[in-house]
Structure formats: structure tokens, C-alpha cells
Amino acid sequence: MKDGKHFRFFLPLLLIILIILVLVVLFSWTDSISEKNRLKELSKELEKVTKEGGEAALLSLAGIKLSNIFYGDDGVIIFADSSDSWNYSADELQNMSVYENSKKSVVEVISLSGLYDRSSGCGVIISSDGYCITNGHVIGSGDSFTCLMEDGSAISASLVGVDKMTDIAVIKLEKREEKYIPLSFALDKELKVGQKVIAIGSPFGWSWSQSVGTISGLGRLVTSSSGIPLANMIQTDAAVNPGNSGGPLLDGHGRIVGLNTAIYTTTGTAQGISFAIPIDTVMTVATDLIRKGRVSRGWLDILSVEMNPIIAEYMNIPVETRGILISQVVPSGEADRGGLRGGNNRVQYGNSEIYLGGDIITKIGSSVIENTNDYYTALLSTKAGDKMDIEVIRNGQKTRIKGVVLVEQTEENTRWVIR
Numbered sequence: 331m332k333d334g335k336h337f338r339f340f341l342p343l344l345l346i347i348l349i350i351l352v353l354v355v356l357f358s359w360t361d362s363i364s365e366k367n368r369l370k371e372l373s374k375e376l377e378k379v380t381k382e383g384g385e386a387a388l389l390s391l392a393g394i395k396l397s398n399i400f401y402g403d404d405g406v407i408i409f410a411d412s413s414d415s416w417n418y419s420a421d422e423l424q425n426m427s428v429y430e431n432s433k434k435s436v437v438e439v440i441s442l443s444g445l446y447d448r449s450s451g452c453g454v455i456i457s458s459d460g461y462c463i464t465n466g467h468v469i470g471s472g473d474s475f476t477c478l479m480e481d482g483s484a485i486s487a488s489l490v491g492v493d494k495m496t497d498i499a500v501i502k503l504e505k506r507e508e509k510y511i512p513l514s515f516a517l518d519k520e521l522k523v524g525q526k527v528i529a530i531g532s533p534f535g536w537s538w539s540q541s542v543g544t545i546s547g548l549g550r551l552v553t554s555s556s557g558i559p560l561a562n563m564i565q566t567d568a569a570v571n572p573g574n575s576g577g578p579l580l581d582g583h584g585r586i587v588g589l590n591t592a593i594y595t596t597t598g599t600a601q602g603i604s605f606a607i608p609i610d611t612v613m614t615v616a617t618d619l620i621r622k623g624r625v626s627r628g629w630l631d632i633l634s635v636e637m638n639p640i641i642a643e644y645m646n647i648p649v650e651t652r653g654i655l656i657s658q659v660v661p662s663g664e665a666d667r668g669g670l671r672g673g674n675n676r677v678q679y680g681n682s683e684i685y686l687g688g689d690i691i692t693k694i695g696s697s698v699i700e701n702t703n704d705y706y707t708a709l710l711s712t713k714a715g716d717k718m719d720i721e722v723i724r725n726g727q728k729t730r731i732k733g734v735v736l737v738e739q740t741e742e743n744t745r746w747v748i749r
Contacts, residue, residue: 428528428584429540433480435513436577438532439464439487439501441472452531452577453477453501454586455510456616460503463616464576465591466492467555469499477503480538491619495627495739497554497591498612499576500619513578516585518610521548521564529568529590529604531577543568545587551703551749552592552605558744561706563605564588570604579606588612614711628712628736631663632656632670634691635684635748636702644677645686652700653723656688657748668734671724682748692728693721702749714738 380388418426435455439462442448451468455461462477469475475487490500503510525545533539547565554560566579570590579588588606595603618625635641635657639649658672659665673685691699695718697708712718717733737743 424582425528425540425542428580428582429530431584432513432530432578432580433538434511436530436538437462437477437479437485437503438537439468439576440476440478441468441470442474442476443470443472447471450532450535451573451575452590454513454576454578454589455503456512456613458509458512460487460505460510461490461616461620462487462501462503463589463612464499464501465589466494466497466499468576469501475501477501478537491623491625493615493619493625494556494741495558495625495744496607496611496615497558497560498589498607498615498619500616513580514585515609515613516581516583516587518587518608520581521545521587521608523548526582527566527568527587528580528582529566529570529574529577530580531570531574531590533569533571533573535573541569546603549703549707550605551701551706554592558741559702559706559747560591560605560607561703561710562608562611563591564608566604566606567602568604574604586612611710626714627739628709628714628716628718629739629743630665630670630709630734631660631737631743632665632672633658633746633748634705635679635682636705637690641679641684641686647723647726651690651723652692654691654699654702654705654747655684655686656691656722657684658688664735664737668720669731670720670722670734679748684748689722689724689729689731691720691722694718702747705747709736709739712736 376388376391379391437453437455438450439453440448440450447470449468449470449472451465453462453464453468456463469489469492472489475489477485477487479485485506486504487501488504490502492499523545527543527545529541529543531539543566545564546567550563550565552560552563564579564587568579570593574590577590578586579590581587586609588608589612590604590606593604615625633656634654637651637653637655641655642649642651656665656670656672659670671689673688675686676683677686691705693699694705694708697704699705699708714736716736718736720731720734722729722731
């Protein structure tokens with residue numbers, strides 16, 4: 331009996347405990363669901379804030395004072411320290427870092443010819459043993475070269491070679507006990523319009539000046555002061571003036587993207603448009619100059635003109651036709667023997683006479699040709715004697731001409747393209 335009484339006493343107690351446990355579990359489960367729902371709603375709101383205001387708006391909600399954010403190769407990089415407010419923005423710190431890490435690799439080049447003729451510009455050290463790239467027009471007709479270093483020292487240099495077609499030159503600084511500090515290179519394929527770039531040079535003699543801008547355009551065709559077309563140029567709005575020539579155009583990591591070479595101006599000073607030779611082109615040419623002392627580049631011995639709607643209309647073909655029209659071929663030349671055809675209908679085109687009816691080049695090798703820049707760029711890495719398959723439009727049909735032999739590119743035949 332006593333055992334039965336105890337059982338009847340403990341049974342309600344056990345039921346109460348069980349009910350309490352169930353209620354606790356239900357409460358925890360309900361609270362967990364509510365927390366998940368709250369987190370989901372918070373996530374949506376934060377996502378909305380980030381979408382509308384970016385990471386800066388999101389960080390500001392956390393009470394973080396943010397001046398700027400740099401989006402690097404490895405993701406978002408925020409420059410911060412233990413202070414409550416930062417003295418410099420991430421963008422400013424990046425500019426300072428590029429300058430400090432690059433200035434020892436930039437030299438001021440002084441070229442002397444005889445006693446009185448002098449020209450100057452900049453150069454960039456590309457190897458620890460002192461090879462340095464610059465512009466051909468910085469070297470000029472000089473026969474004696476001195477390079478001023480950032481630390482104030484003066485180093486003699488000798489000429490390795492000049493490529494007039496690209497306005498690229500290589501000089502070699504004299505050997506010294508301490509190794510030179512070269513800069514690293516970016517890749518042309520990494521470049522984007524809108525990307526920040528930094529120029530370092532000596533505009534008007536103000537040595538080791540830095541200017542900052544963006545890439546304004548890519549693949550520009552520019553005519554040099556000597557009348558030679560320069561293909562595939564980088565356009566930038568970074569301030570470049572006389573004295574910057576031969577100096578580096580750098581990306582945000584301090585890598586060379588191009589060699590500052592030309593400005594577009596009506597006043598002789600910077601007007602927001604300047605041009606740099608892409609580093610891939612620079613290094614291809616520099617490698618040939620170092621190894622051989624010269625550059626042998628392939629070319630088609632044809633007189634040509636860039637297609638446009640006016641010419642297409644004259645030829646009674648679709649106005650959207652793009653490519654390079656062969657006006658004439660050099661009689662018995664390589665292009666002639668290879669099977670390319672010129673025109674036979676002479677017309678006046680601006681200040682020039684051209685011949686209509688010839689082949690229209692649309693592809694050289696694997697490179698699609700739509701304009702003059704494409705044409706120059708496709709031949710830039712070729713050599714005289716190379717054989718190229720060339721796709722043309724002939725009598726309205728696409729035709730592939732195989733194994734056309736390239737001739738040596740010269741200053742004269744480079745000008746055989748009418749724009």
C-alpha cells in the first residue's frame with residue numbers, strides 16, 4: 331500500500347516535469363525559428379544596403395569609419411590601423427606604396443650628341459644587371475648617355491638598340507657593385523578601361539613626379555611625330571608631359587603596363603589624352619634588341635586602305651563590310667606571287683588615289699582584321715620570311731590564301747596604309 335501511495339504521489343510530479351521539459355524544448359525551438367527568421371530578414375536588409383551603397387555603407391552601419399576601399403586581386407583590401415580615424419585613404423596609401431616601391435627603378439635619361447645637342451626623358455630598369463627600356467625619340471641621335479638615379483647618383487649607359495617602328499630603345503647601365511632594382515610586368519590581357527594607372531617621370535625637368543589617372547581606351551592607333559603608325563596603344567588621362575617619355579605607366583600594384591610615349595595636344599602640354607606602348611609589345615621588342623641588336627618584323631608588300639561605308643558604297647557591297655582593302659600589290663612581290671589581288675578601278679579618295687575591286691583582308695593567321703589597328707597588331711609579332719594564311723573577300727566570297735610570305739617591314743612600306 332505504501333508503495334502504491336508513493337507511486338500515485340510521484341506520477342503527477344513526473345508528468346509536471348515532463349510537461350516543463352516539453353515546454354522548454356518548444357520554447358527553444360520556437361525561439362530558434364524566430365532567430366533564424368530574424369537573421370534571414372537582417373541578411374536581406376544588409377544585402378539591400380550593400381547593393382545600394384556598397385561595402386562602405388555596410389561597414390558604416392557597424393560604426394567603422396571608412397575612407398576608401400581598394401579591390402585587389404585577392405579580394406577586398408581595407409587599409410586600417412588602430413586609430414579611430416585614418417590619416418590617408420586606401421587609395422592614397424596605394425599611390426604612396428606604388429611610388430615608394432617604383433622610384434628606384436625609374437631613371438632620368440640624358441642623351442648627348444656632340445657638345446651641344448641634348449635630349450632627355452625617362453627610362454625603366456627591367457633587369458638586375460642594368461638593362462633599361464626607354465623611347466627611341468628620347469635617345470635621338472645621341473652617342474653618349476647618362477642616367478640619373480633617384481638617389482642622386484649618375485650612371486653612364488651604352489646603347490643596345492633602337493626600333494624606329496615602335497619607338498622603343500634599350501640601353502645598358504654600367505656595371506656596379508650593387509644590383510639594380512627592376513620592375514615587374516603586368517599582362518596586356520589584364521588591362522581594363524577605367525582601371526587606375528600611375529605615371530612616373532620628369533615632366534619639364536621636374537624629376538620623379540607622379541601623376542594618377544585611369545585607362546581611357548585600349549587598342550588605339552597613333553601616328554608618331556615622324557609619321558610612323560603606332561598600333562595597339564593604351565590611352566590614359568594621367569598627366570603626361572614632355573619629359574615623361576620613356577617612363578613607366580603602372581597599375582595599382584606597381585607593375586608596368588606600358589611605356590609612356592606620346593600625348594595628344596594642341597598646346598604642347600597635357601590635355602588629358604596621352605598614350606603608352608603596351609608592355610607586351612615593349613618586352614617583345616626589347617628582347618630582340620638585347621639578343622640581336624635589331625628587330626626584324628614581317629609586312630605585306632601591298633598598298634592598302636581601311637574599309638569604311640563610303641568605300642563599300644563605291645564598291646557596291648554591304649556598307650558594314652570591314653577589313654583592309656588591297657588597293658595595289660607590288661608587282662612580282664611576295665604578296666603578288668602569293669596570290670593576293672589588287673584593284674583595277676582608280677578613284678580619288680581624299681588627297682589620295684586608290685584602286686577599288688581588290689581583295690579585302692578579313693583575317694591574318696588567327697587574327698580577325700576589321701581596321702588598321704588590327705592589321706598592324708596582327709603583324710607586330712611576325713618576322714620577315716614568315717608564311718601566313720590570309721582570309722579575304724574576293725568577288726563577294728570568302729577565300730583563303732595559304733602561305734603568303736611576309737617581307738621586311740621598313741619605314742617606307744609602313745606608310746603604305748591609307749587611313
